[in-house]
Amino acid sequence: MNKIITIGREFGSGGREFGRRLSEELGIAYYDQEIITEISKRTSLSEQYVESIVEHQSSFSFPIHIGRSFYPSVNLAFEQSMTVYQEQARIISEMAARSNCVIVGRCADYILKDYKPFRIFVYADMESKMKRCREKAPADEKLTDKELKQQITAIDKRRAKYYEFYTGHSWGDKLNFDLCINTTQTVIKEIVPAIAKLFEKS
Amino acid sequence: MNKIITIGREFGSGGREFGRRLSEELGIAYYDQEIITEISKRTSLSEQYVESIVEHQSSFSFPIHIGRSFYPSVNLAFEQSMTVYQEQARIISEMAARSNCVIVGRCADYILKDYKPFRIFVYADMESKMKRCREKAPADEKLTDKELKQQITAIDKRRAKYYEFYTGHSWGDKLNFDLCINTTQTVIKEIVPAIAKLFEKS
Numbered sequence: 067m068n069k070i071i072t073i074g075r076e077f078g079s080g081g082r083e084f085g086r087r088l089s090e091e092l093g094i095a096y097y098d099q100e101i102i103t104e105i106s107k108r109t110s111l112s113e114q115y116v117e118s119i120v121e122h123q124s125s126f127s128f129p130i131h132i133g134r135s136f137y138p139s140v141n142l143a144f145e146q147s148m149t150v151y152q153e154q155a156r157i158i159s160e161m162a163a164r165s166n167c168v169i170v171g172r173c174a175d176y177i178l179k180d181y182k183p184f185r186i187f188v189y190a191d192m193e194s195k196m197k198r199c200r201e202k203a204p205a206d207e208k209l210t211d212k213e214l215k216q217q218i219t220a221i222d223k224r225r226a227k228y229y230e231f232y233t234g235h236s237w238g239d240k241l242n243f244d245l246c247i248n249t250t251q252t253v254i255k256e257i258v259p260a261i262a263k264l265f266e267k268s
Numbered sequence: 269m270n271k272i273i274t275i276g277r278e279f280g281s282g283g284r285e286f287g288r289r290l291s292e293e294l295g296i297a298y299y300d301q302e303i304i305t306e307i308s309k310r311t312s313l314s315e316q317y318v319e320s321i322v323e324h325q326s327s328f329s330f331p332i333h334i335g336r337s338f339y340p341s342v343n344l345a346f347e348q349s350m351t352v353y354q355e356q357a358r359i360i361s362e363m364a365a366r367s368n369c370v371i372v373g374r375c376a377d378y379i380l381k382d383y384k385p386f387r388i389f390v391y392a393d394m395e396s397k398m399k400r401c402r403e404k405a406p407a408d409e410k411l412t413d414k415e416l417k418q419q420i421t422a423i424d425k426r427r428a429k430y431y432e433f434y435t436g437h438s439w440g441d442k443l444n445f446d447l448c449i450n451t452t453q454t455v456i457k458e459i460v461p462a463i464a465k466l467f468e469k470s
Contacts, residue, residue, distance in 0.1 A: 182453070189442065189443070191443060238442075240391065240440075240442050240448050240450065241391070241393060241450070243448075243450060244449075244450045244452075244453065244454070245447070245448070245449060245450065246442050246445075246447070246448035246450075247446075247447060248442065248443070248445060248446045248447065250446075251384070251446065252446070257466060259465065260462055260463065260464075260465035260466040260468075261462065262462075263461065263462035263465050264459060264462040266462075
């Protein structure tokens with residue numbers, strides 16, 4: 067069975083960079099944006115729309131029974147979310163069946179549980195997440211510290227809701243992961259070789 | 269400044285074994301029982317009594333102001349706990365000043381915060397903690413599964429209370445650690461070389 071590494075991450079913690087570097091170090095596939103592109107192809111929904119469903123999903127706030135009420139647009143949004151999630155699950159399963167790989171986010175730890183993936187969670191304190199976001203932001207971004215903090219908190223809140231809706235598990239709970247890495251005081255590329263060594267024997 | 273690694277751990281998770289093996293792999297000092305022996309020497313309290321204070325402390329349940337009430341025995345127990353904690357903090361600081369080392373438990377992550385220690389937390393699911401306890405238990409131990417589970421839960425509850433009383437932080441909260449390792453599906457000696465590699469560059 068292929069070796070699968072899944073990475074859950076807080077926004078701004080550098081989880082995506084960590085996943086990419088880890089896959090490079092191990093010489094295995096890395097899936098992230100490719101999943102969105104593939105869902106878009108299969109569902110004929112635009113990549114932007116798929117991404118907005120996957121990353122900024124809000125329809126989880128609505129109880130399922132609202133689908134029987136008189137709000138067809140809410141119903142449609144909910145159904146599209148479900149379609150996208152199911153397509154995503156199918157694509158992730160296909161990727162895992164193909165070769166060893168690192169998959170970032172997207173409930174992959176849950177979707178691929180039969181593979182017994184090695185589940186990593188990457189997190190950091192708010193200050194360092196803000197710093198990382200500032201470094202990556204476009205030069206003309208003018209968010210105040212307060213606004214940036216609110217944005218980070220809101221994104222993670224949505225991720226948590228998304229994860230909990232589809233998996234029934236608490237997002238970021240360390241018991242759902244094999245390794246939790248705090249990047250607050252860490253240079254990511256310096257820790258990757260050590261973490262990669264964990265997979266030498268397995 | 270010396271490199272200090274502190275290990276917090278859930279009872280039965282193998283944190284002690286992990287700490288010992290990590291110190292061996294890195295060729296640095298390992299402090300655990302030595303701390304109890306040294307406290308005992310300096311306070312003239314028996315090792316057993318010191319250990320019972322450090323591991324099975326219950327007087328944290330009493331609010332501090334009870335010291336002014338009419339219960340002198342509670343007051344004495346509380347004062348001895350404080351004495352033992354302070355002596356322990358002094359000894360841990362001396363050990364950290366002496367050389368690079370691994371220290372298991374004992375709020376060392378908090379006591380040595382000025383050293384910016386690398387703080388590891390070792391945990392596991394209940395089933396694997398029970399299995400580990402059974403393997404270590406004397407042959408004549410006759411605890412039922414339910415009793416063993418209660419014992420493990422009670423010990424960790426006391427550890428949490430002890431840690432929170434002295435540090436003001438939540439025990440086991442991943443934000444207070446640099447790395448959290450779930451030993452549920454892990455052979456500890458197999459992961460130690462990889463984790464040791466984290467310290468090669470630092």
